[in-house]
Every structure is written in structure tokens, then in C-alpha cells.
Amino acid sequence: MSDxxxxxxxxxxxxPAGMTAAIYGQRAGKSTLMIEAKAYGGKIINTPDxxxxxxxxxxxxxxxxxxxxxQATALGAELVYATATGIEKLDEHRFIVHTTxxxxxxxxxxxxxxxxxxxxxxxxxxxxxxxxxxxxxxxDGMFFxxxxxxxxxxxxxxxxxxxxxxxxxxxxYIIHRRDAFTADEVHVAKxxxxxxxxxxxxxxxxxLIGEERLEAVELTDxxxxxxxxxxxxxxxxxxxxxxxxxxxxxxxxxxxxxxVVASEExxxxxxxxxxxxxxxxxxxxxxxxxxxxxxxxxLAAVSGMK
Amino acid sequence: xxAITITKDNFEQEVLxxxxxxxxxxxxSWCGPCRMVSPIVEEIADQAExxxxxxxxxxxxxxxxxxFGIMSIPTLLVxxxxxxxxxxxxxxxxxxxxxxx
Numbered sequence: 049m050s051d052x053x054x055x056x057x058x059x060x061x062x063x064p065a066g067m068t069a070a071i072y073g074q075r076a077g078k079s080t081l082m083i084e085a086k087a088y089g090g091k092i093i094n095t096p097d098x099x100x101x102x103x104x105x106x107x108x109x110x111x112x113x114x115x116x117x118x119q120a121t122a123l124g125a126e127l128v129y130a131t132a133t134g135i136e137k138l139d140e141h142r143f144i145v146h147t148t149x150x151x152x153x154x155x156x157x158x159x160x161x162x163x164x165x166x167x168x169x170x171x172x173x174x175x176x177x178x179x180x181x182x183x184x185x186x187x188d189g190m191f192f193x194x195x196x197x198x199x200x201x202x203x204x205x206x207x208x209x210x211x212x213x214x215x216x217x218x219x220x221y222i223i224h225r226r227d228a229f230t231a232d233e234v235h236v237a238k239x240x241x242x243x244x245x246x247x248x249x250x251x252x253x254x255x256l257i258g259e260e261r262l263e264a265v266e267l268t269d270x271x272x273x274x275x276x277x278x279x280x281x282x283x284x285x286x287x288x289x290x291x292x293x294x295x296x297x298x299x300x301x302x303x304x305x306x307x308v309v310a311s312e313e314x315x316x317x318x319x320x321x322x323x324x325x326x327x328x329x330x331x332x333x334x335x336x337x338x339x340x341x342x343x344x345x346x347l348a349a350v351s352g353m354k
Numbered sequence: 355x356x357a358i359t360i361t362k363d364n365f366e367q368e369v370l371x372x373x374x375x376x377x378x379x380x381x382x383s384w385c386g387p388c389r390m391v392s393p394i395v396e397e398i399a400d401q402a403e404x405x406x407x408x409x410x411x412x413x414x415x416x417x418x419x420x421x422f423g424i425m426s427i428p429t430l431l432v433x434x435x436x437x438x439x440x441x442x443x444x445x446x447x448x449x450x451x452x453x454x455x
Contacts, residue, residue, distance in 0.1 A: 087390035087445045094386055110386035129447045148449075178426040178443035187385050191425040261423065282425070 055081040057349050058145045058154030060132045060296075063090025064335055065325025066160035067116040068342025069349075070125035076350040079124070081154070083147055085131040089113025090162045091289075091326075092335060094184045101335050112335075128152075135159075135296050140319050141353065156349035159296060159308060159316075160324040160342065163289035163333075168200065172256050180262025185209035185284045192282040194218050198265060200253050201286030202226060207235035209284050214242050221278065223248045225270060253283065291327045303329050314345035322349050357399040360408040362417050368408060370436040375405040375455055380419055380429045382412050387445045388428040394448050395430075405455055430454060 056078035059066045066082050073080040087093065095109035104112075121127070130149035135157055137143055145152045165183040167173055173181055182188040185199070189212055197217050199210045202224035213220045222229075222239070227250050229236050239245045248267070255266030257277065264279040291306045299318040301309045307329035314322045324341035326333045358368055360378060369376045379395045381388035392409075399407035412419040412427060422431060422438065432440035432454050440454040 086447055087387070087394075089386075089390060093390050093445075096384065096386065108386060110389045113386075113390070129449065178429055178441075179423065180425060182426055184387070184426075187387060188426045190382075191419075261425070 052144055052151035052153040053081070054153045055079045055126075056154065056353065057081070057156050057158060057346065058083065058143065058152050059158045059160055060135075060145065061090065061160035061162055061325070061327070062088035062117070062127055063160060063162045063325060063338065064092055064113075064116060065162070065338040065342040065345075066090075066158065067113075067120045067125075068339045069158050069160060069324055069346040070120040070342075071116075071123060072343045072346035073350065074120070074123035074125050076347070078350055078353070080120075080126070080346075081152060082120075082125060082127045083130055083132050083145065083152065084127055085129070088117050088127060091164075094186060096186050098335065132161075133295055135299050135321065137299060137318065137320070143320060155353055156320045156322065157299075158314075158322045158324055158345045158349060159293065159300065159327060160345075161291065161293055161327045163291040163326045165285065166288050166290040168253060168285055168287065170253070170256055176256055176258065176262050179260065180258060180280075180282050181256070182282060182284050183286075185212050185286075188282070188284075189213050189216050192217050195281040196279065197221070197282035197284065198223055198253070198278065198280045199284045199286055200224075201288070202229040202231060203286065203288065204231045204235060205288075206284075206286035207231040207239060209286050210239055210245060211235070213284065214239065214245050217282075218244060220245045221248055221280065222246070223251050223253060223267065225252045226250065248278075256283070289326065289333070293327055312344075314341055314348055320349075320352060322346075355399060355402060355406065357396055357407040357409045360410045360418065361415055365418055368406075369433050372406065372433065375439070376408055376433045377402075377405060377451070377455060378408045378410055378431045378433060380410045380412050380422075380424050380427050380431070382427055385427050390445055391428045391430075391451075394446075394451060398448065398451060 062082040062084035092109040130147035196219040198221040254268040257264040308323040322345040324345040325338040
């Protein structure tokens with residue numbers, strides 16, 4: 049016997065998928081423990097207004113996360129703040145999850161680690177976070193009131209960010225590597241005619257200029273290779289998400305981007321280990337699909353224990 | 355002790371001239387990540403020994419936010435002897451915040 053705290057189901061990550069799994073696990077009479085590295089809620093707390101979650105016309109990400117947390121903990125789910133560093137399989141119904149705050153033993157493990165905003169990978173990017181580089185337009189946009197800013201990305205997040213920033217900023221450049229955007233037509237159409245929005249296509253941000261704070265970005269034209277400098281006070285990075293599951297690759301199979309390969313039933317190929325939410329390889333990464341995975345994975349874990 | 359509300363009127367006295375280190379949380383009501391960090395900061399304030407905790411609402415106190423070049427919230431600054439000694443941007447856990455002190 050290990051002296052680790054024991055629960056029926058150990059859930060790594062307390063975002064919408066992990067917290068939903070906790071609700072379903074508790075309601076099935078199983079004890080659950082969520083391990084969360086930062087704050088419960090995950091990425092959704094950055095969203096000021098959710099408009100596509102069934103049953104809610106409008107709800108803020110913060111409020112949604114809090115309701116979910118209250119619902120899960122009222123049912124008896126527990127949460128510890130720690131970073132999970134590995135999953136050790138003792139046998140088919142016993143796993144140890146190693147964390148920065150000790151070990152936890154479970155009869156099943158649900159990996160619901162989500163995904164983080166992907167960084168550009170440029171020199172000094174980390175130094176300039178909070179000094180002009182941002183991954184959250186709705187958090188930081190107002191600090192760039194009447195200034196010129198750029199958004200790198202071509203998807204829905206980039207356009208939502210740009211639409212928000214266009215209300216505050218003098219000028220918003222949307223910089224995209226390809227010759228067409230992947231964002232919804234509706235999003236693109238909304239910004240096309242805004243006087244203070246300019247699209248820069250076939251172009252990537254390849255350098256960050258500024259000592260104390262960001263002053264300009266270096267742009268490289270992907271077609272001609274030509275470089276130029278664009279003066280901006282802020283660069284909002286919206287180039288998608290990156291999962292982080294490398295610590296668990298002994299029990300999970302990961303695709304080339306690091307997403308967990310699993311069936312729609314959230315089975316990972318390792319009996320007793322399940323996956324839920326944005327960290328799973330799938331087409332649609334939405335709040336509803338995260339919640340769906342939470343339910344599916346927890347019920348699979350429960351039936352696997354019988 | 356609860357966290358002190360820092361304004362431009364008490365900033366010098368409470369933060370710059372403090373005998374003990376001060377953890378200052380720059381936040382706004384519309385910022386989801388700030389609202390996740392706030393209860394952690396309050397909890398740290400309640401248990402604070404050898405340091406104190408203040409909160410700056412950036413909507414009301416934009417002068418202080420500008421003075422320290424705040425361009426992202428939540429930002430946590432630790433002041434020691436009137437100088438910024440440590441900084442953290444974004445959501446952080448209680449452990450990570452305590453480590454700043």
C-alpha cells in the first residue's frame with residue numbers, strides 16, 4: 049500500500065471537462081479529486097461573454113467556471129492545487145499520479161489538461177509578456193487605448209480579439225501567414241469595413257523590437273521574403289492552442305502536436321486512463337464538447353471499475 | 355488582515371514607505387483571470403505575516419497602473435523598500451504567489 053491519498057477517480061485538470069467529469073463521477077457514487085496547476089475553469093475564464101453554450105444566452109467565463117466548481121464541490125468533489133508530473137500504473141485498477149504536492153492514488157485517471165495559447169516562439173517573447181505581448185485581448189486591450197496594435201493569427205480567436213481591440217485602439221493590424229483567413233465569414237465581414245482595421249496577409253511576425261517594452265514588430269513577407277518594421281505598442285498572439293501532455297506519454301498515445309489520441313468514448317488504449325476536453329485530438333474544441341467529454345470519460349471510468 | 359485598497363492618495367504611505375514588503379494585485383472587475391486570482395490574494399492577505407497585501411483597481415487608479423507600466427492584468431508586484439522587487443503576470447497559484455515574496 050502506498051501512503052498516497054486515495055480516491056476512485058483522479059482528474060488532472062479542473063477546466064470544464066475535468067469539472068464535468070467530477071460531477072458525473074460524484075453522482076455515480078465515486079470519490080473524485082481534481083488536480084489543478086493554476087486556477088479552476090481553465091481557458092474559459094478569459095472569455096468575457098459566452099454566447100454558444102446551450103441554455104445560456106449570455107454568461108461570463110468566470111461565472112460559468114464558478115458555477116461548475118460550486119456544483120462539483122457541493123457533490124463532494126475535491127480539488128488540490130498542484131502540477132501533475134506523471135502517471136504511474138501499478139495495475140489495471142491502481143494508478144499513482146505524481147504531483148508537485150505529493151502523490152495521489154486512484155482506481156482510474158482522467159486526463160483533462162486542456163491546451164494553452166500557443167506562443168510564437170520568438171526571442172524575447174517571454175520577457176515582453178505584460179510589456180506589449182499578450183495572449184488575452186479582453187484582459188489587456190484597454191491598456192492599449194488609442195495606440196496601434198497587431199494581432200497575429202487568422203482564426204476566430206484572432207478576429208474576436210481584433211474586433212474587441214478595434215473599439216479601443218487607434219489602429220489594429222491583423223497579420224496572417226496565409227493568403228486567406230480561417231475565421232468565420234461573419235467575423236471577417238464585420239472587420240473588413242472598419243476604418244481602423246487593416247489586414248496584412250502572407251506575412252509573419254519574425255522579430256520583436258523594443259527594450260523595456262514592445263515598440264515594433266519585424267514582419268516577413270512569406271512570398272517575397274522581404275522584411276519590414278511595423279511600429280506597434282502591442283502584439284496579441286492568437287495562433288491557436290498547444291496541449292501539454294508529454295509527462296504522461298507512458299500511458300497515452302500522443303499525435304505530432306501533443307494531443308491525446310483516443311476514441312470518441314474517451315478511451316486511451318491504457319485501461320483505467322481516460323481523456324477529456326481540449327487535450328484530446330478531435331475536430332471541434334468547444335465548451336460543449338469539453339463538457340460532453342467530461343461526462344463520457346467519467347461514465348467510462350465508472351463502468352470500468354465494476 | 356484584509357487586503358488594503360490602494361489609491362493614489364495612500365500609495366506612497368502604504369506601499370512605497372512600508373516597513374514590510376507589499377504584494378500589490380492590479381486587477382479589474384471585467385477581467386475573468388483577475389477574479390480567479392482575487393480570492394487567492396485575499397486568502398494570502400488574511401494569513402499575511404511579515405508582509406502586507408494591497409489591491410489596485412486599474413479602472414479607478416489608472417495613474418498607478420501607468421506609473422508601473424502595467425499592460426496586462428492580473429499583474430502582481432512585490433514592493434520592497436519602495437522598489438519593485440518581483441513581478442508576476444497572469445493567473446498564478448497560491449504557491450507561485452507566495453514564492454514572489
